[in-house]
Amino acid sequence: MATDVQTSRSAPAKRSPARRRDPRPGRGRGGTAPLRGLLPLVVLLGVWQLIGLAHQSVFFPPPSQWISQTATLASGGGLWTAVRQTLVTFVLSLIIATVIGTALGLLIGRSPLLERLLSPLLEFFRFLPGVTLVPLAVLFVGYTQSMELYVVVFGAIWPVLLQVRLAAREIDPVLLDVRRALRLSRFDAFRKIMLPAVAPGIMLGVVIAAPLTLVLALVVEVSTQVSGIGKLLETAQQSFLAAEVFGLIVIVGVIALVINVLLSLISARLFRYRPSSS
């Protein structure tokens, strides 16, 4: 759910840059939280470890068992294959969704006619949970990697499309005058004016779409026969290997964190020159 939070935080920021500034510098909640904030989690895991060792619960195995069971999984090679499969799906889907979403978003955002024609349909698809399409795709395409791609891409397009559409709608009219004044060709105008103008929108869309993409990939794997981390999670659950499930949750969490950090690094690099974008 990191998506949602980021959205609600960065959306107003984009609208009015002034709001990004924390009213009380030094006590801000916007920046990165200090590492000492990990204390409760560490204490929880420590207590869990002590109690877990003493009581041997089936439901709450101690963290040391998570590590040992996950290590067993990793030494067989199954873990890395699964992580690779999920990541490949993730990267491919995100790229395809970004390209399609950007193209459609630009088209719709720049054309008031298309906007009026399509907005109810877009509104509907925005609220249609992508996960409901998983069983349907299984029925038509079967348990294949391409089925996973179809479903994940379909779900991930919408955030990108909606952000780009908004950015395209708000392109500064002066920029369009520049295009006319310089008599840029269609391609040049696209490359030099449109794309840079909507780039922050694309980035924001990707930032929102990325966790969603990961989630959709996991859902497909958990609920169908497509292999990946999701499949490992489901297999572990069905064999009641709680320690392995916890271990895999940690791995999924690390992947999600790394993706978040990478995206914010990329975003910070790309838009160094533009303080108003997040």
Added chain:
Amino acid sequence: MTAVARSRRRTGPPSLNWLVGLIIPVALIAAWQIAKSAGALPYTNVPSPLQIWDAAVQLAGNGQLGGNFGHTIAVCLIGWAIGSAIGAAAGVALGLSHRVWSYSMASVDVLRSIPAISFIPIAVIIFLQTTTMEVSIAAWVSIWPVAVSTMTGVAGVSAEHRELAASLRLNWRAQVSKLALPTALPKMLVALRLALSGALVLAIVAEIVGNPHGVGYALVNAQQQSEPAQMFAYILLTGVVGLVLNGLLTLAYRRLAPGFHLAESRRTGNGN
């Protein structure tokens, strides 16, 4: 918001916009029906819109449609309410006390960035394939956006208001109810909407994976019995339910907080 203000914001009568927007969906449905009748669709078992309609009518007639959607919506709403309450409480604590924030925010950041879907298997092991499992997952996913938005909202109480509270010697309960929550309200409302769509998605996933009830299970069931028309009916109606829940919430906001614009939240996609 008054009717005058609303009509000034939009240009032209709103009903006309809706009619224009109906052209494409209607044309698509007609084209779909024609393509199906002509046998031009790539998959032979894709149902026609009429078959989907028939399936929906049949499912509504035998009570399955109402029962399944009733179950899923109930789970979604209960989980959302529990999760939002926990999230709001945590957010107030994090926003009011700098010490609480600095000694726990990093833990919150770690927990909220783990995709909620990966907790479903552990919830199934602990609660088995029950509705409790579903509710717990829907609640879990609702906690984080509400907690973080409440926190940023509460932390945004201005220095002047803080001084005012100090000079009035407000106790902490009055500070929360008179100062912190009203300041945080706009941000919380946005987060509550996000949490609601997140709870709906996670409830459905939990049904697909674990609990044999509700829309998610109905979808899997229809898939195993090769009933594509039923699946389409459920999927399309899920979109409608998402829209309606969101619309109801927007209406409630207009009533409760008339001055607040939801324009900001339009930027968001659906939850995960």
